Amino acid sequence: MIWSARQSTTITVFAMLFGLGMISILGYQVSSSYQAEVAQARARTDNLSQILEAQMRSALREVDLVLRDLEDRITPEEVASESLGEAHNKTLQSLLLDKLTLVRQADNILLIGPDGVLSHRALDIGTAMQPFDRAYLDQVRDDPYRERLYARTAGKTQDGLLLARRYETPQGAFGGLVAASVPSAYFNQVLENLDLGRHGFVMLVDEGGSVITQRASGKGDEPFKAEADVLQQLKSGALSGGLTVIRHANGATRLVSYRQITGSPFFIIVGMSSLDYLATWRDNTLYYLTGGSLLLAMALMMIYFFWRSHRLARNLQQKESRLNVSESRFRQMIETIPVALVLARLPECFITYINQQAARTFDIPQAGALSLRAADFYLNSEDFREQLQAVGQAQGIRNIEVRMRRWSGESFWASLSMSSVAVGEEITLMIGISDITERKRLEGELKRRATTDGLSGLTNRAYFMEVANQELARASRYKRPLALLMLDIDHFKRINDSYGHDVGDMAIKAVAKVLGGALRDVDIVARMGGEEFTALLPETSPELAQAAAERVRTQIEAHRIVLGDGTVVQFTGSIGISALRPEDQLIDDLLKRADVALYHAKHHGRNQAVVYDAIPHPS
Known part of the structure; x- marks a missing residue:
C-alpha cells in the first residue's frame, strides 16, 4: 500500500500523539499506584498504632482499677508498717495475691511506705525491682494532685514499668503508695506477633523518649530515635489523637506513627520502611513499563499497517481491557477487606451487593442477600431508620454501636459506619460493619470484676x-x-x-x-x-x-x-x-x-x- 504525503504525515502525527498518550497513561498509572501504596501503608501504620495504643491503654486501665480497689480496702497504716502481726500480714498478702491474679500483665503488687521502704508485696519471689527513688518520692509527697504515678523499674533480668496510686492519711499527709509492676516481657509478648515487614519497627517510649521496649525487624538498619518535639506536642494536647510523619534514612523512606497512650506518659511509635511497602509496587512498575513499552511498539506498528481497518476494534478492546482490570481490582479489594460491606440502593434500601466478610458475618450466602432490605439485618429496624435519617442530614455516621442479627436469628453487637454515594443517576448506601461482640463481652466482664x-x-x-x-x-x-x-x-x-x-x-x-x-x-x-x-x-x-x-x-x-x-x-x-x-x-x-x-x-x-x-x- 502506497501512502500519500498527507496520509503519512497524518499517521505520523497520530502515532506520536498515541505514543505520548501511552507514556502519559503509564506515568499516571505509576504515580497513582505509588500514591495508593503510600496511602495504604500510612493507613496501616496509623491503624496498627491505634490498635497497640488501645491494647496498652486497656492493660494499664485494668491494672489501675485493681490498684484503686486496693487503695479503698487497705489503710495507710497497713501501707506504712511491715510489722502488723503474722496473721494480719498473711491476710494482707492474700488480698494482694487475689488482686494479682486479676491482672495477667503484672508480676507483682507492692505496698510502699511514705519513707519509700517496701512494706508488703504479693509475691516474695520473682523479678527483683527498684522502687521509686528518693528524689521522685519527695516530688510525689509534695504534689497531692498526682493521683496516678508511673516509673521505670530495673530488674536483674528485665526492665518494666511501675504503676502506682497515692495514699493520703486522714490529715491529708502523704501516706505511701500501692503499686503494680508490669515487666517488659508483657510488652514484648504484645509486640512479637506484629507484621512490620523486614525493615519496620515498633517502640514503647516514655515522655523523655527513653525506650521501654521495642521490636525491630531489620538488622543493620539505623536505629530510630523518638523526636522530642513530637512527643511534647502529643503530651501538651497540641496534636489530637496521633501523628504520622515521613522520615528519610539509609536511602529509604519511613512512615512513623506517634500515638500517646491515653491517661499515661507513654507513647507508641510504629514505623514502616518504603523498602517493604513499595517492594511490590517497584516490581509491578517494572512490569508496567516493560509491558507498556512493548504495547507501545506493537500499537505503533498496528497503527502504521492497520490504522484504518482496525481503529474501532482496537479502541474498543483497550477500553474493555481497562474496564475489566478496574472491575477486577475493585472486586478483589472489596472481597478481601476485613470489614463486612453492604451496598443498598436508595430509597428502597434493597441490597445490591455484600462482600464475603459480610456473608460470613450474617451467616447468609452472598446471592441470598440480594432479595433482602438492609433493615432486615438489624435487631431493631427503628435503629436503621434513625441512622438513615442521620445520613440524609449529614455526611455520614462513623463507628456507632448497634445490635444486629444474623440470618439464623442470633443477635450480636456491631460497630457500624454508614454513608451514601452517587453512582451515575443512582444513590448507593454503603454500610461497613465490624463484629464487636467479644469486645462487649470483655467490657461486661471488666465491669463485673470491678463490682x-x-x-x-x-x-x-x-x-x-x-x-x-x-x-x-x-x-x-x-x-x-x-x-x-x-x-x-x-x-x-x-x-x-x-x-x-x-x-x-x-x-x-x-x-x-x-x-x-x-x-x-x-x-x-x-x-x-x-x-x-x-x-x-x-x-x-x-x-x-x-x-x-x-x-x-x-x-x-x-x-x-x-x-x-x-x-x-x-x-x-x-x-x-x-x-x-x-x-x-x-x-x-x-x-x-x-x-x-x-x-x-x-x-x-x-x-x-x-x-x-x-x-x-x-x-
Whole structure:
C-alpha cells in the first residue's frame, strides 16, 4: 500500500500523539499506584498504632482499677508498717495475691511506705525491682494532685514499668503508695506477633523518649530515635489523637506513627520502611513499563499497517481491557477487606451487593442477600431508620454501636459506619460493619470484676457504698423504712489458725450462701472485707430486720463444714442492726450504728443479733 504525503504525515502525527498518550497513561498509572501504596501503608501504620495504643491503654486501665480497689480496702497504716502481726500480714498478702491474679500483665503488687521502704508485696519471689527513688518520692509527697504515678523499674533480668496510686492519711499527709509492676516481657509478648515487614519497627517510649521496649525487624538498619518535639506536642494536647510523619534514612523512606497512650506518659511509635511497602509496587512498575513499552511498539506498528481497518476494534478492546482490570481490582479489594460491606440502593434500601466478610458475618450466602432490605439485618429496624435519617442530614455516621442479627436469628453487637454515594443517576448506601461482640463481652466482664468480690461472689465494698447511698436517698425522699445488718463471723481468726486459710475461705463462702438464701432478692448484700458482711434491707422496719437477722444467725449456727478427713467445722456469727433515721445523710451513718451494735453483740456473748436502738446508752 502506497501512502500519500498527507496520509503519512497524518499517521505520523497520530502515532506520536498515541505514543505520548501511552507514556502519559503509564506515568499516571505509576504515580497513582505509588500514591495508593503510600496511602495504604500510612493507613496501616496509623491503624496498627491505634490498635497497640488501645491494647496498652486497656492493660494499664485494668491494672489501675485493681490498684484503686486496693487503695479503698487497705489503710495507710497497713501501707506504712511491715510489722502488723503474722496473721494480719498473711491476710494482707492474700488480698494482694487475689488482686494479682486479676491482672495477667503484672508480676507483682507492692505496698510502699511514705519513707519509700517496701512494706508488703504479693509475691516474695520473682523479678527483683527498684522502687521509686528518693528524689521522685519527695516530688510525689509534695504534689497531692498526682493521683496516678508511673516509673521505670530495673530488674536483674528485665526492665518494666511501675504503676502506682497515692495514699493520703486522714490529715491529708502523704501516706505511701500501692503499686503494680508490669515487666517488659508483657510488652514484648504484645509486640512479637506484629507484621512490620523486614525493615519496620515498633517502640514503647516514655515522655523523655527513653525506650521501654521495642521490636525491630531489620538488622543493620539505623536505629530510630523518638523526636522530642513530637512527643511534647502529643503530651501538651497540641496534636489530637496521633501523628504520622515521613522520615528519610539509609536511602529509604519511613512512615512513623506517634500515638500517646491515653491517661499515661507513654507513647507508641510504629514505623514502616518504603523498602517493604513499595517492594511490590517497584516490581509491578517494572512490569508496567516493560509491558507498556512493548504495547507501545506493537500499537505503533498496528497503527502504521492497520490504522484504518482496525481503529474501532482496537479502541474498543483497550477500553474493555481497562474496564475489566478496574472491575477486577475493585472486586478483589472489596472481597478481601476485613470489614463486612453492604451496598443498598436508595430509597428502597434493597441490597445490591455484600462482600464475603459480610456473608460470613450474617451467616447468609452472598446471592441470598440480594432479595433482602438492609433493615432486615438489624435487631431493631427503628435503629436503621434513625441512622438513615442521620445520613440524609449529614455526611455520614462513623463507628456507632448497634445490635444486629444474623440470618439464623442470633443477635450480636456491631460497630457500624454508614454513608451514601452517587453512582451515575443512582444513590448507593454503603454500610461497613465490624463484629464487636467479644469486645462487649470483655467490657461486661471488666465491669463485673470491678463490682464483685472475687471470693464470696457478693457485691464488693465500693459498689455497695455507691448503691446503698442511692437506696438511702430514695428511702429518705419517700419516707420509707430502711434497715442495715452488719455481720461478723465469730472467732474467725481461730478458724484460720486451727484449720488453715482454705477453711476460712470456705466459711466466708458459706456465710455468703446463707445470706443469699435467707434474704430477699431486693436486699443488697456485700462483703466489706475479711470476715465482715453487710446487708441493706429496703422497705424493712427494725422489727422485721431483727427477724431476718435471727433467721440468718440460726442458719449460720446450723451450718456445718465437713473437711476431707471427716473433721466437722461449725461456727457462729454476730449481727448488728441499725435503722434509717431522718437525720441520716449517708450510709456511713447506718454503718457506724450497726458497728456499735455488732461490737455490743461481740462483747456480750456473741452468736446474737442486736438492734442499736435496743442497746442501753448512757444519758
